[in-house]
Amino acid sequence: MxxxxxxxxxxxxxxxxxxxxxxxxxxxxxxxxxxxxxxxxxxxxxxxxxxxxxxxxxxxxxxxxxxxxxxxNENLIYDSWGDLLGTSNHVRAVPVPPKDGGLSGDQAAASGSPVPKVVQSFHAPDSDAVPRSVKQTDLKGRLSGVDGEVLVWTPPQYDDPAHKDRTFPVVELLAGYPGASSTWFGTMDVIAQLEPLMKSGQVAPFILVSPRVTLLGGTDTGCADIPGKVNAETWLSRDVPQMILDNFRADRTADRWALAGYSAGAHCATRLALAHPDRYRAAISMSGYNDPIGEPSSLTAKDPKLRETSNPLYLLTHAATPPNVALYQTGKKGDGLEDATALQRAAKSPTTVTPVETTGAHLTSTWKPLVGPSFKWLTGIIPAR
Structure with a gap:
């Protein structure tokens, strides 16, 4: 229970x-x-x-x-007893991930490889706070060694016979720390907010995917691959997307994929987008931060080298070429705004950064009203087709 x-x-x-x-x-x-x-x-x-x-x-x-x-229940901070007590461990193994060829590279490798598809069975969400239109699967990460639940919602057009041959863009939704995979569909009320906008054409019909991000009990992984401890980055950027591609009519090119997150999840969304422009076109950050020390319990904050290289500002300024990534960064003064403007100042074309100042506290009550505006912005980057 x-x-x-x-x-x-x-x-x-x-x-x-x-x-x-x-x-x-x-x-x-x-x-x-x-x-x-x-x-x-x-x-x-x-x-x-x-x-x-x-x-x-x-x-x-x-x-x-x-x-x-x-x-x-109101904020969906902890979804399970293991998360609350800090005893949950979703790391089965920590293999060395194979070379990353990007989203298109993975598809090319898969087409000429005997590796079977990641075919999953889905069931109703474990959490009563999640609408029944959401599907849940328990995924064993093939490359990462991570096991965890993934929640998936398909847009209203997905099951329309008129769109049976259509593929759809994808947004990975990342919770903060501590936070549950159900938070976006529960507390953030993302379906009730976006479904009408998708039906009216104001927002593109995105497939919404919320994977587990708390993988090591009472520790934030910083969404990074840390040898001997966890392959969180590979789980989020490779295992989860591959499962979506193998089970849904999802667009198979990086320019049709995006991330969105709040707090620690916002840091991860920005970090993953900048680290993998061959996998993601855009990222939405709500009250995120650049320096991993923004979440003191983060594993990447405890290692000086990881702390430096996991910083989105470092990734942006040390990229071989400016990544073709669009960033939507919200925050108030002292809580994300300065980090957003730092990214904006460092960005060079084709990278774009859109800072949005907010005034609310570091709470879901501040981030929930940002869902509609941020996804309308995202539709300008990844339009319906």
């Missing part, structure tokens, strides 16, 4: 109400609520005092648990 399942919320409410009822019964039975005078012996009884204290603590614990579940 996931943390975000409705029965968990109901259970915490029932336990809280039961603890209050126990306290009322205990205090009332001893005459506290009816004003009866207790004897000196009753007042001094240590066991009785401990029972009263225990009941008060029980009320507090159940109240805190209920509030935590309500807040977690």
């Amino acid at each position: 996931n943390l975000t399942d409705t029965p968990v919320l109901i259970l915490t409410i029932v336990l809280f109400v039961a603890s209050l009822a126990l306290a009322m019964a205990q205090w009332g039975g001893r005459g506290i609520l009816r004003g009866r005078v207790r004897t000196a012996e009753q007042r001094r009884g240590p066991l009785r005092a401990l029972s009263y204290l225990g009941t008060v603590l029980l009320c507090q614990v159940t109240a805190v648990a209920m509030v935590f579940v309500v807040v977690n």
Whole structure:
């Protein structure tokens, strides 16, 4: 049972109400609520005092648990008990990834190779917070050694017989840290916001893909390949896209793929787009950062070399040629705006950077209203066809 399942919320409410009822019964039975005078012996009884204290603590614990579940369900910070306790490990192995030939290179290699397609079965989302129109699969990363869930939503045109031979552009949605793969479809309400815009033609009919990004318990991977620890970059930029290409009518060229993320996921979106312009055409960043130390628990922030080379500004300024990547960077002063303007100043054609100043706190309530405007911008980069 996931943390975000409705029965968990109901259970915490029932336990809280039961603890209050126990306290009322205990205090009332001893005459506290009816004003009866207790004897000196009753007042001094240590066991009785401990029972009263225990009941008060029980009320507090159940109240805190209920509030935590309500807040977690609202923001989808933790999707599983393992993520909450920091015990989840989705790294099966850490092989050395094969040479990266880009999205088109992978397709060329696959066409002349006996390697079988990554054919997946899909089921309803594990999280009750995710609309039933979303499909979930549990993917074993062939190249990365990472195992994790991937949530996929197809646009309204996808199942229309008039578009049966059409392929569709793709956006990978990256959650922050801590954050669940369900957050974009739950708290961020991306389907309810974008589906009407796709039907009206204001937003291109993107396939939306939200892979697991928390791979090592209570640690942020920085979306990087770290020898001996995790191949997060290969998981997100190679295994997940290959699965989408093998199971959906997705466009097979890099200029039809993009990323979007918030907070640590925003850092990853920008970083992956700049590191792999042969895989992605654009990235949307909501309150992201350049220096990996923006997330102190990030593995890339703890290694001086990785901290330098994982910085999107470093990637941009050290690229052999300016990447053909468009970046949409939102943030407020002190929370992403300065990083966005630094990228804008360093960008050279054909790289483009669009900074957008916001004023809200570092919360999903700030990022959720940005979904519509950012995807309209993205449609200007990757239009419908």
